[in-house]
Every structure is written in structure tokens, then in C-alpha cells.
Amino acid sequence: MTNIQIELKDVQKYYKVGKEKLHVLKNINLEIQSGEFLMIMGKSGSGKTTLLNILGFLDKLDEGKFIFESQDVSNLSENKRSELRAHKIGYVFQQFNLIETLNVWQNIEVPLLYSGHKNKNERKKLIESRLYDVGLLEKANSFPNHLSGGQKQRVAIARALVNNPSIIFADEPTGALDSETGEDIMNLLSKLNKSGTTIIMVTHDHDMTKYASKVVTLKDGVFNKGGL
């Protein structure tokens, strides 16, 4: 039996640049199964981040249909979109995007505050268990500028996971790391995927495809034939 978590149908995305209208995603059709580890590949400028941002409710599509967990979310209000972002989705970025003025613990706490976890003890339990998962309990009080790149990315992954999302979106999560540290991060994402979290990741790096259950390639905003 199939278990489709996300579906895009004939999706188009344009950017306005001055008077020009740039057609960035062209007729995108995509089905993502629950529990999949999907990799989106393609050259710089091919539309990978744009597609990921649409899938992750960070940006809106212009035409077409977007079904998320059986709900048509193509034209959802901003409130509903931010609710989904807060409860269903975790994000991991190339440059980690940690808040430099907050320590590791506080960075991981941010999504819990957004999603309305009012009980401090409950927050403590969730944060500790995620720090344990990424192997960084002893760094709870450190600030991001005292961490290595790999450690920063592990904090970002703990932060992405703390609300127990059903999907993690990762845009070049190993792009700023050396290859060995990148492998550590991929092993961590792989472990999460095996425990049931859907992962959708953008990468330039062909070596990463060994972790994927499915690979799609964008070229100038179009899926390459055979990529689906």
C-alpha cells in the first residue's frame, strides 16, 4: 500500500525581477511517500531551494496543487502555514542558522516556545533527549561560536527535531562541512530516517545519493526525464 505524504501537481513558480518574470519551477509533479529519504539534485540556479521552500511552507507556489498529508494546502492562510511549520516540520540549513546570542540549550528551546510548550519540565525533557540523540549533552551551555561546524549542524538537527516533526527539510546540510563531518551528519540523518522521519534534502554532491531512497534532478526548473 502506498502512503503518500506530499503531492505536487503541475506546480509553477515565478519570481518578478524588475519588469521581468522569471519562470523558476515549470510544471513540477512530485509524490513523496511517508518515510522516504528524497534527494533533490541539480546545478546552481536550477530551482532546488525554491522547490524545497515551497514544500516546507517557507514560500508559496503560483500555480498548481500542493497536497500535504491529504489536505489541499495550495492556498492556505499565513496562520495555518505557520502552524504547520511549527508543529510538523523541522528545518536544517547549510549555514546552520543558529542564534548566536543564545546557548545550545536555548537554541533548541526556540521551536518549543513557538509551538506553545508551556511546561518548563516538559521542555527540559524534550531538549535533553534531543541533545542526547545528537551526542551533545555536554555542550548544552556552550554558545554557537564555541562549536565546530559539525557540532553546530548537530545542534541545528536537534532543534529541527525537538517538536517531533513528521518531515525534515535540509538544504545542503553538509555544504559547509568537510567530507568526514558531512558523513557524520548524513549518518545522523539516516538514523532519523530509519526511525520513520521523512527527509527531503537538497544537495550538489553525488556521493550523498547513497543515503537516498529516491533522487530527483532539476534542470532549469524542470525535472529531468527519468528523475521521477
Ligand SMILES: Nc1ncnc2c1ncn2[C@@H]1O[C@H](COP(=O)(O)OP(=O)(O)OP(=O)(O)O)[C@@H](O)[C@H]1O
Ligand atoms: N527571491 C528571488 N527573487 C528573484 N529570483 C530568485 C529569487 N530566489 C531565487 N531566484 C532565482 O531563481 C532561480 C532558482 O534559484 P534557487 O535558489 O532555487 O536555485 P538553487 O538550485 O537552490 O541554486 P543553488 O544550488 O545555487 O543554491 C535562480 O535563477 C535564482 O536566481
Ligand SMILES: [Mg+2]
Ligand atoms: Mg539553493
